[in-house]
Amino acid sequence: MSSNLHQSGVTLLKLLGRHSELIMDVYLSGSVAEGGDNAAAIDKLRKAEILWRPKPGQDLRLKRSVRALLEETLSDERNRQIDANVGSGLATIKTLASHYKEARHAVDYSASEAYLADLSEHVYSFAEGLRYSIRVLWSRINNEFGYVGTINAKIRENELAQSQVSELLNGLEMFQFSELGELAGDIRELRKLLVTTLQETLSDCTQELSVVQGRLLELLGRFRQIQGRTRLLKGWLLYTDQHPDYQVADHVSHKQLPVLFNRAEALLAPAAVDVSNTGYEAELLQLVAQVKAISRVERDTLVREHDVAFALVDAEDFEIADNPLKLAVDDYFCAVIDSGLRQSALQYHQQQTLEWDPESWLYQVICGYEGLPEEHRRYFELEPIGEPHPTYSGNFIIRDVELWLA
Numbered sequence: 001m002s003s004n005l006h007q008s009g010v011t012l013l014k015l016l017g018r019h020s021e022l023i024m025d026v027y028l029s030g031s032v033a034e035g036g037d038n039a040a041a042i043d044k045l046r047k048a049e050i051l052w053r054p055k056p057g058q059d060l061r062l063k064r065s066v067r068a069l070l071e072e073t074l075s076d077e078r079n080r081q082i083d084a085n086v087g088s089g090l091a092t093i094k095t096l097a098s099h100y101k102e103a104r105h106a107v108d109y110s111a112s113e114a115y116l117a118d119l120s121e122h123v124y125s126f127a128e129g130l131r132y133s134i135r136v137l138w139s140r141i142n143n144e145f146g147y148v149g150t151i152n153a154k155i156r157e158n159e160l161a162q163s164q165v166s167e168l169l170n171g172l173e174m175f176q177f178s179e180l181g182e183l184a185g186d187i188r189e190l191r192k193l194l195v196t197t198l199q200e201t202l203s204d205c206t207q208e209l210s211v212v213q214g215r216l217l218e219l220l221g222r223f224r225q226i227q228g229r230t231r232l233l234k235g236w237l238l239y240t241d242q243h244p245d246y247q248v249a250d251h252v253s254h255k256q257l258p259v260l261f262n263r264a265e266a267l268l269a270p271a272a273v274d275v276s277n278t279g280y281e282a283e284l285l286q287l288v289a290q291v292k293a294i295s296r297v298e299r300d301t302l303v304r305e306h307d308v309a310f311a312l313v314d315a316e317d318f319e320i321a322d323n324p325l326k327l328a329v330d331d332y333f334c335a336v337i338d339s340g341l342r343q344s345a346l347q348y349h350q351q352q353t354l355e356w357d358p359e360s361w362l363y364q365v366i367c368g369y370e371g372l373p374e375e376h377r378r379y380f381e382l383e384p385i386g387e388p389h390p391t392y393s394g395n396f397i398i399r400d401v402e403l404w405l406a
Contacts, residue, residue: 015048016066023062026051027070031059072132082133082164086171089126096122097183097190104187116189123193127201133168134205137161137212141219151227158220165213172202172209325356329368333380333403342404344385365401381406 016023019041026032032051034042042060045051051060062070096119103112140161145154177199184190240246274280336343345365349358356364369382383402389395 012048012050015044016050019045023050023066024070026060026062027067031061033059082136082168084133084164084167084171086130086168087174089122089129090171090174093119093122093126093194094180094183097194100190101183101185101187119190120193123197127197130168130201130205133164134208134212137165137216141212141215144219151223151230155220155223155227158216158223162213162216162220165209165216169206169209169213172206175202325360325364326368328352328354328356328361329364332365333368336380336403336405340405342402344400344402346400362398362401365403366398369403379406380404 022032022038022041022045032038032042042051046053046060050063050066052063053060096115100112100115100119103115140157145157148154148157175198177195180194180198181191184194273284275284332343332345332348335348345362346358349356349361354361366382366384369377369380372380381404384396384398385400385402386396386398389397
């Protein structure tokens with residue numbers, strides 16, 4: 001049987017090579033009529049089932065398998081056929097896997113090898129068909145559906161491609177690798193085909209199909225934008241045809257231009273004063289000083305009964321008493337300097353029996369440390385003692401602080 005199959009295949013390939021020019025003519029034209037100079041060659045191709053007749057009386061056409069071979073080999077952009085029937089391929093793979101397990105269990109080595117070869121061919125063909133479908137989709141996206149002439153046809157082709165992508169993704173969801181793993185069992189050949197190979201292929205193809213779907217949606221939005229502008233332009237041309245006496249108004253003389261005509265960006269941005277820039281402080285103060293206060297409220301005129309004398313004298317010096325809490329913090333810093341040891345702020349608060357709240361005391365100690373001049377602060381080290389907030393990350397709860405000489 002193998003020798004007969006081999007001889008039949010060789011004869012078919014020779015027939016294809018001998019009549020290659022005629023086959024390409026039929027591929028490009030779509031059909032061929034019987035008779036004429038190539039009647040004998042056409043009859044041989046028809047008997048070999050390379051050409052077929054859809055209905056009695058119609059011209060002969062190429063078989064779908066031969067046309068698919070030429071489309072894939074030539075990367076013909078007119079090819080828009082995608083096999084989205086994933087369920088049939090999955091059922092075939094499961095059936096062949098069951099046949100192989102049964103033959104292996106019955107110790108029928110010849111049958112098991114034949115079933116394993118068929119299963120390998122179906123798995124690899126399924127993976128190649130899936131990748132071929134994705135290549136066809138990318139080809140249609142990259143040339144922006146250039147095989148059709150109108151924008152409406154491009155939109156319809158885009159919607160067709162989106163439906164095919166959705167069908168492919170829905171079909172890939174049918175693969176349950178837990179079920180395939182149970183079907184393969186501990187047979188190494190089956191696990192390699194049903195689990196490893198298929199899982200890698202489906203993972204890559206699913207990710208690429210998601211990217212294809214996003215590109216199709218982006219391209220569809222661009223097509224619809226072009227369609228909208230085209231309709232607007234056609235409507236404008238139709239309006240001018242129906243109103244030949246229409247004249248465009250001088251929109252430049254208007255204070256506010258319509259959005260349709262105002263397409264250019266402004267030459268100068270709106271001016272605004274940067275009040276946060278300290279370099280303008282002197283100019284801003286000068287401008288503010290020149291502003292005159294205008295009040296519309298009527299005020300009563302004050303008339304003094306006699307003149308009041310006044311004299312300009314130097315202002316008396318005065319002192320502001322320091323805050324007792326600040327003085328206590330200064331004493332705490334002095335105590336650390338005198339002892340030269342690391343000392344806790346809360347322990348000092350308890351030892352001195354200070355009257356202030358511990359939280360206010362700690363806050364004032366931290367403020368006193370931060371308020372020191374830089375040259376004085378270098379002589380001290382302050383370390384907060386506490387723990388991070390249990391719920392809100394990034395927050396640190398301070399329970400105490402320790403101060404010592406650096």
